Amino acid sequence: MPLLGFGTWQLSDEEAETATRAALDAGYRHVDTATMYRNEAGVGRGLRASGLDRDDVFVTTKLPPDREGRERETLEQSLAALDVDAVDLWLVHWMPSDSVAVWREVVRAREDGLAREVGVSNYTLADLDELTDATGVTPAVNQIRWSPALYDADVAAGHAERGVVLEGYSPFKTTDLGHPVLERVAAAHDATTAQVVVAWHVAHGFVVIPKSAQPERIVANAAGARLALTDDEVRAVDGLAI
Numbered sequence: 657m658p659l660l661g662f663g664t665w666q667l668s669d670e671e672a673e674t675a676t677r678a679a680l681d682a683g684y685r686h687v688d689t690a691t692m693y694r695n696e697a698g699v700g701r702g703l704r705a706s707g708l709d710r711d712d713v714f715v716t717t718k719l720p721p722d723r724e725g726r727e728r729e730t731l732e733q734s735l736a737a738l739d740v741d742a743v744d745l746w747l748v749h750w751m752p753s754d755s756v757a758v759w760r761e762v763v764r765a766r767e768d769g770l771a772r773e774v775g776v777s778n779y780t781l782a783d784l785d786e787l788t789d790a791t792g793v794t795p796a797v798n799q800i801r802w803s804p805a806l807y808d809a810d811v812a813a814g815h816a817e818r819g820v821v822l823e824g825y826s827p828f829k830t831t832d833l834g835h836p837v838l839e840r841v842a843a844a845h846d847a848t849t850a851q852v853v854v855a856w857h858v859a860h861g862f863v864v865i866p867k868s869a870q871p872e873r874i875v876a877n878a879a880g881a882r883l884a885l886t887d888d889e890v891r892a893v894d895g896l897a898i
């Protein structure tokens with residue numbers, strides 16, 4: 657799973673096509689969408705327009721909680737919209753009322769080859785354990801709101817101990833991009849503070865999925881993933897945790 661992905665929430669179907677194409681041209685090899693975003697078809701068109709092989713791009717989509725009981729049908733609709741045979745990752749977007757029953761259906765879809773991996777989003781460590789205890793299958797990924805300000809070493813360690821990939825979302829929305837520590841680190845690398853936020857995720861091994869509708873930001877955010885922060889810089893950014 658590439659540590660850098662392209663977020664597509666709040667992009668219309670048309671915008672998602674252009675932005676996904678721009679992101680793939682800029683070097684992203686991972687795109688994050690969801691049934692709830694209503695832009696899977698646009699993401700799929702962007703993917704095809706890129707000319708890349710399907711296997712070279714990691715595609716994630718998500719099951720909304722109001723589709724409980726209609727899991728398989730919902731995934732089939734996602735695959736049709738994206739025009740792919742399988743997604744690389746299918747996530748339960750938010751905890752449904754019967755999370756174990758939904759998880760069993762999600763795991764079945766993976767076993768049937770419709771999703772290469774399956775995971776969850778917005779779950780606590782205790783919620784992850786409940787699924788493991790009930791089914792013996794631990795989610796491969798937990799996608800959660802995450803950034804330097806939300807950094808919690810115990811939560812990160814809890815995911816690592818369980819072998820669950822921590823995928824962060826809303827990296828910029830939850831960050832003060834004018835914070836003096838970010839400004840200082842950015843200046844040392846002739847970079848932007850947004851690029852430092854992306855670089856901090858990569859330095860920790862957190863997956864990061866910044867969204868932008870603007871071509872120049874799409875390119876610049878990707879360059880952040882190639883920025884190597886020193887250990888001292890990573891620790892300084894850790895210190896932004898509230």
Ligand SMILES: NC(=O)c1ccc[n+]([C@@H]2O[C@H](COP(=O)([O-])OP(=O)(O)OC[C@H]3O[C@@H](n4cnc5c(N)ncnc54)[C@H](OP(=O)(O)O)[C@@H]3O)[C@@H](O)[C@H]2O)c1
Nearest residue numbers: 663664665688777825826827828829850866867868869873
């Ligand atoms: N699982 C979940 O429940 C969940 C929830 C939220 C998000 N997500 C996923 O995570 C992705 C990222 O989160 P997000 O979209 O909420 O927020 P985000 O990526 O933190 O921030 C997006 C916002 O930051 C702006 N931006 C982008 N690049 C910038 C830069 N270099 N400098 C300053 N501002 C910049 C964007 O504006 P422009 O577009 O104008 O550049 C947009 O307003 C989503 O797109 C979605 O795929 C998942």
